[in-house]
């Protein structure tokens with residue numbers, strides 16, 4: 395499909411307006427249908443993770459310390475997301491970071507909030523129904539978006555819960571535009587996150603954030619470049635870019651493609667100790 399823009403045309407929504415089934419059309423008229431169907435089994439989303447978060451959706455906003463949320467707000471504002479950007483909020487939950495993303499992208503930008511747990515999405519949508527926010531019920535490993543749809547992919551406090559991380563990272567790469575960036579962020583350091591999940595046990599007891607070597611290797615395998623990772627006392631951030639490519643003719647008919655740095659890496663401006 396030549397057009398990079400995606401548009402959800404068939405909005406098969408539940409009463410709360412969450413899109414379960416999406417047919418996608420590019421502006422050149424080509425259609426692409428992707429694996430989103432109403433109901434659980436057909437989506438492959440009848441997972442323990444989905445039901446764990448669905449069960450906690452109603453009380454989710456009462457959990458989490460205020461100071462941790464303040465760290466999250468600083469992290470999101472520190473990303474330097476440009477006005478007008480199209481941002482994918484992966485594992486949006488009840489929409490904690492949506493207002494901060496909206497402040498960054500402005501009226502010309504767009505936030506697409508995606509979650510595997512529909513009850514989380516219902517609450518997010520009730521709280522933040524705006525013309526430039528849409529809610530998609532999908533697993534990040536199999537999304538309905540066309541290639542190169544987003545400027546930014548932000549995954550806040552979600553990555554450890556993604557069951558097929560390797561596929562998810564490849565999907566993040568696929569939906570990013572050349573020059574686009576992924577940010578995996580947490581309002582705690584890796585060791586604290588993993589200890590917390592271990593302590594909760596049950597369906598999230600094994601949901602771990604891999605160590606630095608494994609994370610960097612996974613993002614490299616997916617094609618990302620300029621991978622930056624910090625893991626400090628009150629925050630964790632991995633950022634990586636989908637670099638554009640330029641064709642270099644070798645005269646033999648076998649062209650090579652080299653990465654082009656489209657923009658300078660912008661490090662999160664959060665103050666960290668440790």
Ligand SMILES: C[S@@+](CC[C@H](N)C(=O)[O-])C[C@H]1O[C@@H](n2cnc3c(N)ncnc32)[C@H](O)[C@@H]1O
Pocket residue numbers: 443444447448484485486487488489490491508509510511514532533534535550551552555556557
């Ligand atoms: C700990 S909550 C964080 C929610 C929100 N980002 C926040 O910071 O408050 C993790 C969220 O990720 C979602 N999630 C887990 N695995 C997912 C997947 N494979 N695809 C999409 N969402 C997923 C869960 O349903 C849950 O809402």
